[in-house]
Amino acid sequence: MLGLYLHRESAIHRLPAGAKLGGLLLVTIIVLALPGAWGALAAGLAGATVLVVAKLPIGRVLMELRAPVAMLTLLFGFQSLLAGGGWEETAVAIARFAALILLATLVTLTTRVMDMVDLFERLFGLLRPVGVNPAKMALMLALTIRFIPLLGEQVREVRMAQRARGVERNIAALFVPLLVKILTMADDLTAALEARGYDPADSGSQAATKNSTQR
Amino acid sequence: MIELRSVTHAYGDRPVLHDLSLRLAERRIAILGGNGSGKSTLARLLNGLIVPTAGSVTVDGLDTRTEGRAVRQRVGFVFQNPDTQIVYPTVEEDIAFGLKARKLPKDEIARRVTGALERYGLDRYRHQPAHQMSGGEKQLLAIAGVLVLEPAYVIFDEPTTLLDLRNRRKVIELLRGLPQTVIVVTHDLDMVKDFDRALVLEDGRVVADGPPAETVPAYIERLG
Numbered sequence: 001m002l003g004l005y006l007h008r009e010s011a012i013h014r015l016p017a018g019a020k021l022g023g024l025l026l027v028t029i030i031v032l033a034l035p036g037a038w039g040a041l042a043a044g045l046a047g048a049t050v051l052v053v054a055k056l057p058i059g060r061v062l063m064e065l066r067a068p069v070a071m072l073t074l075l076f077g078f079q080s081l082l083a084g085g086g087w088e089e090t091a092v093a094i095a096r097f098a099a100l101i102l103l104a105t106l107v108t109l110t111t112r113v114m115d116m117v118d119l120f121e122r123l124f125g126l127l128r129p130v131g132v133n134p135a136k137m138a139l140m141l142a143l144t145i146r147f148i149p150l151l152g153e154q155v156r157e158v159r160m161a162q163r164a165r166g167v168e169r170n171i172a173a174l175f176v177p178l179l180v181k182i183l184t185m186a187d188d189l190t191a192a193l194e195a196r197g198y199d200p201a202d203s204g205s206q207a208a209t210k211n212s213t214q215r
Numbered sequence: 216m217i218e219l220r221s222v223t224h225a226y227g228d229r230p231v232l233h234d235l236s237l238r239l240a241e242r243r244i245a246i247l248g249g250n251g252s253g254k255s256t257l258a259r260l261l262n263g264l265i266v267p268t269a270g271s272v273t274v275d276g277l278d279t280r281t282e283g284r285a286v287r288q289r290v291g292f293v294f295q296n297p298d299t300q301i302v303y304p305t306v307e308e309d310i311a312f313g314l315k316a317r318k319l320p321k322d323e324i325a326r327r328v329t330g331a332l333e334r335y336g337l338d339r340y341r342h343q344p345a346h347q348m349s350g351g352e353k354q355l356l357a358i359a360g361v362l363v364l365e366p367a368y369v370i371f372d373e374p375t376t377l378l379d380l381r382n383r384r385k386v387i388e389l390l391r392g393l394p395q396t397v398i399v400v401t402h403d404l405d406m407v408k409d410f411d412r413a414l415v416l417e418d419g420r421v422v423a424d425g426p427p428a429e430t431v432p433a434y435i436e437r438l439g
Contacts, residue, residue: 004304004305004344005304005305005342006342007341007342112305112307112308113303113304113305113308114303114308114311114315139302142302142303142304143302145304146301146302146303146304146345146346149344149346150298150346153346185298185299188294188296188299188300189299189300189302191259191264191294192292192294192299192300192302193302194264194287195262195264195287195291195292195294195300195361196300196302196312196313196316196360196361196364197287197288197313197316197317197364198312198313198316199284199316
């Protein structure tokens with residue numbers, strides 16, 4: 001669902017991030033309010049329309065849905081077994097959430113992280129009176145998205161090094177070097193952020209001052 | 216000009232640099248030395264990423280201890296490992312990061328990012344996720360992210376160490392064409408042969424200082 005931005009020249013891509021997230025929220029409310037399979041059907045149709053208009057590769061988008069749908073099937077399957085209820089009800093619940101996940105995936109695939117971060121920075125700005133620093137929160141969001149694939153690479157690298165030394169499965173052997181790598185990475189990242197002009201003490205909103213001419 | 220006056224630096228009880236006094240005014244300066252000689256610490260002192268335990272470092276008269284932010288606006292820093300320097304997921308967004316941190320107007324950010332993408336041959340990767348790029352491409356992106364800020368000085372910490380021969384050549388060519396003052400921490404002796412000055416560090420002290428034609432052979436000799 002964190003599916004990275006996929007650039008295309010389309011009307012959906014050009015929509016502001018706020019409009020897309022607002023639309024997603026609205027559709028979610030409608031889907032959950034509509035009875036039976038109608039909500040899932042409406043969201044599925046909306047998803048299919050967005051998919052075509054945004055010119056996204058259908059195969060790749062559906063691939064993104066595999067893991068969450070498998071998880072939903074397990075979750076609702078167990079619930080149905082333990083709490084009772086027919087398979088139709090379970091299927092509708094899965095379809096409903098799968099359609100919403102599809103729409104959320106489409107929002108992330110058609111919105112640049114920077115635009116999303118700007119939007120969240122503005123939203124976090126509402127929490128400034130209770131001591132929240134919107135710029136910090138927004139940076140945290142961007143870094144999370146950026147570092148997920150990087151951490152995946154680190155895990156693969158450590159596991160490969162372990163296997164090369166004859167250790168096939170050992171959580172401690174994986175955890176310790178991984179922790180060292182992550183701490184080193186965090187240290188280097190802090191230095192790099194500072195070197196690139198990020199000031200942690202600056203509590204001002206970037207969005208609020210973006211149009212200033214200050215250098 | 217960057218000036219160090221009686222600079223000493225220690226990590227806890229471990230001294231790394233001892234009473235260094237230097238004036239760095241040449242356009243191309245290399246800092247050479249073995250592992251643990253203190254060269255990376257010296258590089259980080261030059262743009263105020265760390266401040267000396269004793270003594271002072273000034274950049275165009277600005278003290279890194281009190282004017283760290285202003286110093287870092289003048290002195291760009293490219294780290295050895297680009298992965299930890301790239302902040303945003305896609306190329307275009309990452310180049311814009313430093314410009315946004317400086318709160319430049321949106322249209323100027325767009326103009327500078329487009330210029331940097333074209334200048335450093337990254338245009339075709341504009342919307343690509345950084346983690347899918349090769350090591351050389353990532354290094355170019357990290358360099359572009361620093362140079363787009365138009366610093367007066369650029370420090371490179373072992374910029375070619377992780378690169379293959381083709382990308383190494385690309386980075387060296389790029390360094391040669393830069394109008395800024397360039398300070399490079401490196402083991403790559405071939406890269407620095409046409410530099411104006413090369414310093415050799417050993418155990419936190421400068422043991423050779425002068426044109427590379429003189430200091431590089433002295434360094435090789437010291438390596439045994």
